[in-house]
Every structure is written in C-alpha cells, then in structure tokens.
Amino acid sequence: MMRARRTRHQSLHHWSATLRRMLSPRTWVTRHAQVALESLGRLYRNPLATLMTAAVIGIALAMPASLYLLLNNLDRLSGSWDGQASLSVFLKDTVPGAVAGKLVDRVRGWPEVAEVTLVTPEQALEEFRQRSGFADVLDTLDENPLPTVLLVSPAQDHADPQSAAAMQNRLQALPETELAQLDLQWVQRLSAMLALAQRGVLLIGALLALAVLLVVGNTIRLEIQNRREEIVVTKLIGATDGFIRRPFLYSGTWYGIIGALLAWLLVETGFWLLSEPVRQLVELYQGSFQLQTLPFVLLLVLLAGGILLGLLGSWLAVWRHLGAIEPS
Amino acid sequence: MIRFDNVSKRYPGGFEALKNISLELESGAMAFITGHSGAGKSTLLKLIALIERTTRGQIHVNGQNVTNVNRRRIPFIRRKIGFIFQDHNLLFDRTVFDNVALPLIIAGYRHQEIGRRVRAALDKLGLLSKERMYPITLSGGEQQRVGIARAVVNKPLLLLADEPTGNLDPALSFEIMELFERFNQVGVTVLIASHDVGLLDRLGYPVITLDHGHLAGSGQQSS
C-alpha cells in the first residue's frame, strides 16, 4: 500500500516534469537548432556525396530560373517597342524629292497620324555608312540604291493593332508608295511566341521540380537505410516518430538550400558570361537595352523553392520508408 | 505494476510463442522469468514494452491497459520502462556517453541535466572512465553494463532485463544483480529474464517459469 502510493506520487511527479520540459519554448528551439546543425554536420562530413546531390538540385533549379530570366529579358525588349508601333513607307524610286516633301505634309494632316519623318536616300546612305562599317564598299557605288522612306508614328488613340493595320492599308493605297510596312507585326508575333515559351518554362519547371523531389527523396531513402540500426534503437527507447523524422527533414531542407545557392551561382555566372556579347549586339542596333540579371526576389524564390522541394522530397521518403522500420 | 490476463502471442509465421499466460507483478516487486531457450522469455518482456503486440488477452502496465494502445502513444509508455536488451542494442558509432544520454535526449532534457544524470549512471556501473570510448572497444560485460546504464538513466518505474548477465562471469553477475536489488529498494519494479538457475536459487526472488510458451509455475524458488 505504502509502495503503491509512493509510485503513484512518483509517476505524477514524472509526468508534470516531462510536461514542463516539453512545453518550455527554450528547450524546443534549442532542440530544433541542435538537430538542424547535426544534420548539416552530417552533410559536411560527406562533402562529395552532399555536393553531388546539391549540384543535381542546383542544375535542375537553374534551368527554369535562367529560362525565365531569358524570357523576361526578351519580353522587356519587345515591350520597349510596344508603345511605339510605327510604319515605314518606302516610296517608289520614281518619286522626286519635292513630291515626297509634299506627301509628308499631306500625311501629317491625317487625324490618325502623330508624326512623320522623312528619310531621304542621302540621309539613309550616310547613316548606313557610319554605322555599318561598309563605308569603303559604299564609296564604290556610283548610284544610291536606297529608297526614300517615311517613318509614320500613329497618334496615341490609333496605336492599337487594328487601327495601325487600317492605316497601313491607307498608306499602301497611295500612288507614291512602293511598300507600307507595319513594324508592329514582328513585335506581336514575338509577344505571342513569348507567351507560349512562358508556358513551356512553367512545364519544364514543373518537370524539374519533380526531378528534384525524386533526387532528394532517393538520397534521404539511402540515408534512412544507412541509419536503420539507429532508428530501431531510438524507437526501442521511446523516440516518437517526430523525433526520428526530424533529422531527415532537416537534411532535405539543407539539400534544398545548398541546391538553391548553387543554382543562383550558376545563373549569375551564365548571365555574366552573356552580358558582354549582349552589350555588343545591342550597341550594333543602337539600343539602350541592358540585360537584367537575377533580381533579389528571384533568389528568394529559388531559396523558397529549394527548401520546399527539399522538405517535400524528404517528407516523401520518410513517410514511405520510416514506417516500415519497426523494432522486433 | 504488470498484469497479464490470458495473454497469447502468435508470431506472423503462425508460431505461438506464449499461450494463455496470466500473471501479476506488484508495484515495487522484483521477480525473474526463467525457462529453456525458446520458451518465450524475451517475447513476454517485449509484450510489456509493446515491442511486440498481444494476439489475445489483456495486458496492464502501471494501471493502464496497454493491450490496444495507439501506436502514437507507445513512445511515451516506453520512456517509463528501462529495457535491457539481450543483444545490447548499442549504437556503435557513438561514444559510451552518447549512448547512455540517448533516452534523455529523446525525452528532451537540458544539456547540463543530461551530463549530470549520465555521469551518475555511469558511475553506478563503474564505467565513468570509459565515457569517451566507443562500444566496440569494450568487453562484452562492459557493453552489457552500458546497456544497463542507458536503461536506468531515465529513472524508470519499471526495469525489464533480458539476460542481463548473459556475458558476465559469476562474480560480475552477482554484482549486477545487487545493482538491480538496489534499484528495487528505491521503488523500481524489476523483472529479469534469465536461465541462470544457480543465480536465481541464491537470490530467492519469485520466479515465473515458462515452458514452450506455457506458464509452468510461478512462485518462490526453493533455496
């Protein structure tokens, strides 16, 4: 009787102490920090294996990220021309300069037209001579092969594709016109293609995310197998599923973080390598376009994606393989 | 502390390791289970620690019916039981200290508290000088004692020992038994599986005898 009471008291004491311990926020945080560091230490002790897994994740994350960036840049490029849809009207070479001058005044009077610029064959040749580096060749020509061109910008409220197309027809119908060309067309086509390509990137991104899940899942599965003994023993002495799961989930998270950082490094390096050729190309077209590199937000997105995929992948492995390990 | 009511255990292969066992062990008692190899001693201990689950009958541990307890509750029940395994179950990639600390880490003790309790347990088992060593470098008897230290470090209410003296010489066996008696004297219920009949005779505690899964007798061993 005495003994029974003592044990009941002991048991009560035991439970309240356990409860206090579990609810203490400091121990909870330190415990998680400890497990996280332990998992990182484990990865650090196997640098080659860790780096290989992280590299696969890094490459898989870098591909959609760089594709996205590339499209983003192209989109910006087409966007910068979007507002200034313009028409080029090439005049027949039988049209004398004075007639061209009158034509400019006439077209400028149209309500749908904002501005008309006349480019004479002489001006065009001079510009071409300066910019193309073919000056010597041009000097050997005894006749200017370039036509007179009117550059027509539509008024603000006539810049939409339909009005522009109507204007193109009206300009084409002029007797002096050889060809009226709407410069908007390729921009529209590019936009449509970009929209399609963006879909493609999403699809590729989804597939590569799946690949990351499988890579992390498989790596964690191997780790679980390697630590099978330890899992059994800890279960035998009262470890909860959560306790056993935790280090593996942290491992997966670390893989995701390291992979995301590697991806960031890859994208940055790739764009750094591209930046000089792009600058030269843009200079050739007299543009002011600057290649946009990885914005900070995308780094955060990469990190978040890496963490999410790492966590999910390890969760899948843990869910699939930990339950099967039971002591007997 | 422990009550079996018509407990049977059939293993997945169909082999019935325990047949219709009923027994009771009072809180604070100390007793032995004996029987030939394969009689079901380990099985009986495993049923108490919920390492194996009962096929038929009811098991109560510490006043709680654990027969059909949810598997999520099992870890918390095991933490109140110190289990000394027949095959040690030590982790060979960790030091003696870390092995003994494991139950405390699982239960979420603080760092300083862990150090204090682990050293106290190691001291009791004469292992203080070996705390930095790896189990593989220890003798079988020393490994056995590390397993005992790990079982008692959490101050369990119930101590289950499966052949704790299997690898020990008679003198050391007796010392270990004295240790169990000391735990018992401070209120811990102790149940030990052993086929060392000579030792049981000398100690004179209640003995539960198993024979091919049947309860062959329980009572005081004549000395």
Ligand SMILES: Nc1ncnc2c1ncn2[C@@H]1O[C@H](COP(=O)(O)OP(=O)(O)OP(=O)(O)O)[C@@H](O)[C@H]1O
């Ligand atoms: N996991 C298992 N699956 C199937 N049969 C098992 C399992 N574990 C034990 N057995 C069988 O149950 C019987 C009792 O085993 P148990 O380990 O309880 O015996 P024991 O009394 O502890 O023997 P020993 O003294 O050799 O340790 C044995 O015949 C054994 O073969």
Ligand SMILES: [Mg+2]
């Ligand atoms: Mg046995």
